[in-house]
Amino acid sequence: MYDKKFTEIENKWKTKWEEEKVFLTKTDVNRPKYYVLDMFPYPSGSGLHVGHPLGYVATDIVARYKRLQGFNVLHPMGYDAFGLPAEQYAIQTGQHPAMTTENNINQYRKQLENLGFSFDWSREVRTCNPEYYRWTQWIFLKLYNSWYNKTTDKAEAIENLITEFSKNGNRNIHASCSESIASFSENDWGNFDESTKQKILLNYRLAFLQEATVNWCPMLGTVLANEEVKDGLSERGGYPVIKKQMRQWFLRITAYADRLLEGLERIEWPVAVKEMQKNWIGRSEGAMINFSFYKSEKKLTIFTTRPDTILGCTFMVVAPEHELLPEICNPVNKREVMDYIEYARNRSERERIAEVKNITGKFTGAFVVHPFSGEKIPVWVSDYVIFGYGTGAIMAVPAHDSRDHAFAKKFELPLVEVVSGGDVFKEAYEAKEGTLINSSFINGMSVTDAIHCVIIKAEEKNIGFRKINYKLRDAGFSRQRYWGEPFPVYYKNDIPYPLEEKELPLVLPEAESYQPTGTGEGPLFKVKDWIELPDGCHRDSNTMPGWAGSSWYFIRYKEASNKEAFVSPENEKYWGQVDLYMGGTEHATGHLLYARFWNKFLYDLGLVSHDEPFYKLINQGMIQGRSNLVYRIKGTNTFISYYLRKDYKTTPMHVDINIVNDDVLDIKEFRKWNPDFEKAEFILEDGKYFCGVEVEKMSKSRFNVVNPDDVIAKYGADTFRLYEMFLGPIEQSKPWNTHGIEGVFRFLKKVWRLFYDENENWIVVNDTPTEQELKTIHKTIKKTREDIERYSFNTCVSNFMICVNELTDLKCYKKEILEKFAILLSPFAPFISEELWSLLGNSQSVIYAKFPEWEGKYITESFFEYPVSVNGKVRTKINLSLSLSEKEIEERVLTAEELKKWLNGTPVKKVIVVKGRIVNVVV
RNA sequence: GCCGAAGUGGUGGAACUGGUAGACACGCAAGACUUAAAAUCUUGUGGGCGUUGAGUCCGUGCGGGUUCGAGUCCCGCCUUUGGCACCA
Numbered sequence A: 001m002y003d004k005k006f007t008e009i010e011n012k013w014k015t016k017w018e019e020e021k022v023f024l025t026k027t028d029v030n031r032p033k034y035y036v037l038d039m040f041p042y043p044s045g046s047g048l049h050v051g052h053p054l055g056y057v058a059t060d061i062v063a064r065y066k067r068l069q070g071f072n073v074l075h076p077m078g079y080d081a082f083g084l085p086a087e088q089y090a091i092q093t094g095q096h097p098a099m100t101t102e103n104n105i106n107q108y109r110k111q112l113e114n115l116g117f118s119f120d121w122s123r124e125v126r127t128c129n130p131e132y133y134r135w136t137q138w139i140f141l142k143l144y145n146s147w148y149n150k151t152t153d154k155a156e157a158i159e160n161l162i163t164e165f166s167k168n169g170n171r172n173i174h175a176s177c178s179e180s181i182a183s184f185s186e187n188d189w190g191n192f193d194e195s196t197k198q199k200i201l202l203n204y205r206l207a208f209l210q211e212a213t214v215n216w217c218p219m220l221g222t223v224l225a226n227e228e229v230k231d232g233l234s235e236r237g238g239y240p241v242i243k244k245q246m247r248q249w250f251l252r253i254t255a256y257a258d259r260l261l262e263g264l265e266r267i268e269w270p271v272a273v274k275e276m277q278k279n280w281i282g283r284s285e286g287a288m289i290n291f292s293f294y295k296s297e298k299k300l301t302i303f304t305t306r307p308d309t310i311l312g313c314t315f316m317v318v319a320p321e322h323e324l325l326p327e328i329c330n331p332v333n334k335r336e337v338m339d340y341i342e343y344a345r346n347r348s349e350r351e352r353i354a355e356v357k358n359i360t361g362k363f364t365g366a367f368v369v370h371p372f373s374g375e376k377i378p379v380w381v382s383d384y385v386i387f388g389y390g391t392g393a394i395m396a397v398p399a400h401d402s403r404d405h406a407f408a409k410k411f412e413l414p415l416v417e418v419v420s421g422g423d424v425f426k427e428a429y430e431a432k433e434g435t436l437i438n439s440s441f442i443n444g445m446s447v448t449d450a451i452h453c454v455i456i457k458a459e460e461k462n463i464g465f466r467k468i469n470y471k472l473r474d475a476g477f478s479r480q481r482y483w484g485e486p487f488p489v490y491y492k493n494d495i496p497y498p499l500e501e502k503e504l505p506l507v508l509p510e511a512e513s514y515q516p517t518g519t520g521e522g523p524l525f526k527v528k529d530w531i532e533l534p535d536g537c538h539r540d541s542n543t544m545p546g547w548a549g550s551s552w553y554f555i556r557y558k559e560a561s562n563k564e565a566f567v568s569p570e571n572e573k574y575w576g577q578v579d580l581y582m583g584g585t586e587h588a589t590g591h592l593l594y595a596r597f598w599n600k601f602l603y604d605l606g607l608v609s610h611d612e613p614f615y616k617l618i619n620q621g622m623i624q625g626r627s628n629l630v631y632r633i634k635g636t637n638t639f640i641s642y643y644l645r646k647d648y649k650t651t652p653m654h655v656d657i658n659i660v661n662d663d664v665l666d667i668k669e670f671r672k673w674n675p676d677f678e679k680a681e682f683i684l685e686d687g688k689y690f691c692g693v694e695v696e697k698m699s700k701s702r703f704n705v706v707n708p709d710d711v712i713a714k715y716g717a718d719t720f721r722l723y724e725m726f727l728g729p730i731e732q733s734k735p736w737n738t739h740g741i742e743g744v745f746r747f748l749k750k751v752w753r754l755f756y757d758e759n760e761n762w763i764v765v766n767d768t769p770t771e772q773e774l775k776t777i778h779k780t781i782k783k784t785r786e787d788i789e790r791y792s793f794n795t796c797v798s799n800f801m802i803c804v805n806e807l808t809d810l811k812c813y814k815k816e817i818l819e820k821f822a823i824l825l826s827p828f829a830p831f832i833s834e835e836l837w838s839l840l841g842n843s844q845s846v847i848y849a850k851f852p853e854w855e856g857k858y859i860t861e862s863f864f865e866y867p868v869s870v871n872g873k874v875r876t877k878i879n880l881s882l883s884l885s886e887k888e889i890e891e892r893v894l895t896a897e898e899l900k901k902w903l904n905g906t907p908v909k910k911v912i913v914v915k916g917r918i919v920n921v922v923v
Numbered sequence B: 001g002c003c004g005a006a007g008u009g010g011u012g013g014a015a016c017u018g019g020u021a022g023a024c025a026c027g028c029a030a031g032a033c034u035u036a037a038a039a040u041c042u043u044g045u046g047g048g049c050g051u052u053g054a055g056u057c058c059g060u061g062c063g064g065g066u067u068c069g070a071g072u073c074c075c076g077c078c079u080u081u082g083g084c085a086c087c088a
Helices: A002-020 A053-068 A084-093 A097-114 A130-144 A158-168 A186-191 A194-202 A253-266 A271-281 A307-312 A331-346 A349-354 A402-411 A447-460 A553-559 A569-575 A591-604 A642-647 A667-673 A708-715 A717-726 A738-752 A771-789 A793-809 A815-825 A830-839 A886-895 A897-903
Strands: A033-038 A072-074 A146-149 A154-157 A207-217 A222-224 A242-251 A284-293 A299-304 A315-318 A362-369 A376-381 A393-396 A464-469 A489-492 A495-498 A578-583 A614-619 A623-633 A638-640 A650-655 A681-683 A692-696 A863-870 A873-881 A910-914 A918-922
Touching (some): A002 A708, A002 A717, A002 A738, A002 A830, A033 A053, A033 A569, A053 A578, A084 A097, A130 A146, A130 A207, A130 A553, A130 A591, A146 A158, A154 A158, A154 A591, A158 A194, A222 A242, A271 A591, A284 A307, A284 A447, A299 A307, A307 A447, A315 A402, A447 A464, A553 A591, A591 A614, A708 A738, A717 A793, A717 A830, A738 A793, A771 A793, A771 A815, A815 A830, A863 A886, A873 A886, A873 A897, A886 A910
Parallel strands (some): A033 A072, A315 A376, A863 A918
Antiparallel strands (some): A207 A222, A207 A242, A284 A299, A284 A362, A315 A393, A623 A638, A623 A650, A623 A692, A863 A873
């Protein structure tokens, strides 16, 4: 019986697959390739839980399916092994992160192997391995040695730029750079000293150092990326985050903003992820417009997306950090304004967000002159204007912007309606519909026309120009951390210089302490003999962020063993784009954006062949935990059963789901579980203690983690795989619930019984299949193909069940049929399929089999039972030949006896016949 | 507030381009086997009315619309969920 044998079968094939290296993949230009990839895991200390494999099972099915179709399939796995948790653990326990990481990886590997995945382990990568991060550092140096040429719209070597500078200065250069650089001639360039040259070049490099306001987390002692900060708190740990000025490495992702946006059109990704990336990039079209200060040469430049409302501008607002602020302040207001700047600086990000409704600001005493109306307009300062976006200054149009409206209301500033259509005294009218009023030369125009007209006019007057702005910021790339890639640079007189390629990898040195210094230097700062170089130069004490290694690992898989290059051109080209990429939504704006950026950069250098790395993306849903709760009556050691708890004040507590059965607590085990509960009292109902239930994230602290190893021990990996697929569509999140697993297990037992009777006698015969049997199997082949192609794995499993139910009813034990079925099942339940395949007399593994083709002649029906409806309601069914024409069907239906009572003599208006589908009679 | 996704039996879900709603499975109920339990097998299972059986009405979050025909398309609402949130 299968239920006694599955462990033996699974162990047998696991060993055999490994011995025979059946999953080893080699480049083969004579076969079409298929690249199917999972987002590689961070090997955490708690191992895999049942949620992790969901995506892996799906990709493994696709990988095995594509192999059966003759594709050469690349299906690798590796580990995102650098990162914070290992380091936090090291700080707590003093164990080297390399050690704990290695242990965790071994644990993961074992668990993954138990699940029967067809990974080519010879290609495994670990981002913390020097042989891997040597190339991460190499790519960093490529970024450092490149600039973005806007004219050719791609990254180019920095040498070209230097050559151009020495020929023509920077007058012809159109580049992405940090700040606008004063123009210089070829002579100037020649006369600049080394330090000036390097500082200028840093402005152009794609990896560059910059003093910048960063998210500094004092508790973690590190800088965090925007996406690591949620609501002003660190995502990890939930500690407060403040703004701090620091010199950091940045990657110039903003140079790629437009291409990152455009590329989304050419890939098949979930709309939600595309939307998120679009929002994150945040492209907005508008204009830069200068307002001259009253009786001054100085200008205030603002960015607006609504130049049409310019005549409705009644005041200006600048961010507290705005550089002009100190000089433009009227002496009378200066004191107050300076106090305000100080106040704004000391407000943490969290306070600022929490107090959005608390509008603050000060009048600077300065005025600008309206470029079109000539009116004198006051300039205010407020922290509702963000320094980091646009120019850090805005023209306020209270009638048509709700933030300006609120500000005007609070400080009693005037308001002028310029677009008709709303009640602007009540609330700002922000719609782009309506006619311009009170607006001199644009009166009567539509919003769209007015926007265009104002920009043209501003360009004519030389006070402004069309401008596209992005929310996307250059990516901070320094972390004050130990467990990451060291920067392959050294500093001489505070100027960074790259290491030579042959000096790579720059290996992470041993450290005595992993504690952050707290001063903004990384822990490496304390490793003096590493950080300080004999010639007086020094290294960077920071390391790269977690996403560095994961931004290109999908390329390394194409040739993980290459010692001379990050990948050879042949292998890169052969495996090309990732055809299917599976992973969680949590990487929508982090990993997936950075990986696209790095890949586009490598594409510009001609190092990869596709500018979009991942063609098809699927986000697998989360498997949530199903927690159980017990309720302790406050101030006592008495626990009250779930349905009785309402009359008491109780504290809910998570309880280990392993000592709960069908929500009933095992009191004996509970007493043993924690010494505090040894003497606990219980108030029961029907002699049972019922627990509460909550569906939430699976985590150790909630005691709701289900380990796949336990499920596999009880039912086997095949059942586990089938069950995870059977739960529902792959993209959907769902709670783990073992109730249904029996059904899938039963199914495999039923499969087994098509080969063996209840006394374990082999019952397969070589007889010729009947029409019915052929129909069943060919129907299933067709459906399985179609469903895998659209990633509908749950319906595949249903269809296997239907097929087996039918074959069981038909008592079909025929080799010809069962052999086909074993192949169909093999991507989903590889172990049992492999066993049955070999029992059927095949000496080679089922992975070398050919996926069966279905033939229309076995499936085509000659008759169809037409549902006949009258006025859209199904009234009867009439069995008719499918060869009948629509006219003939109509005649047969109208004369049919069964329909008489419904027609009841009423004249028939119309008959709709859909061949092979339905007949509808309209009366 | 803005943007996106989704609401189908007691439960997970199916229904691909509008064409027999509830496939498949869980659960439940009844029965067979068994001293008994488990396992296995058989039958039933959206709701109401009716009933020996047939029958018949209602039913895919709610209200409207398009259509011979709507779970599916359109409009308006409600709920759940994910993301963004002073981005000018």
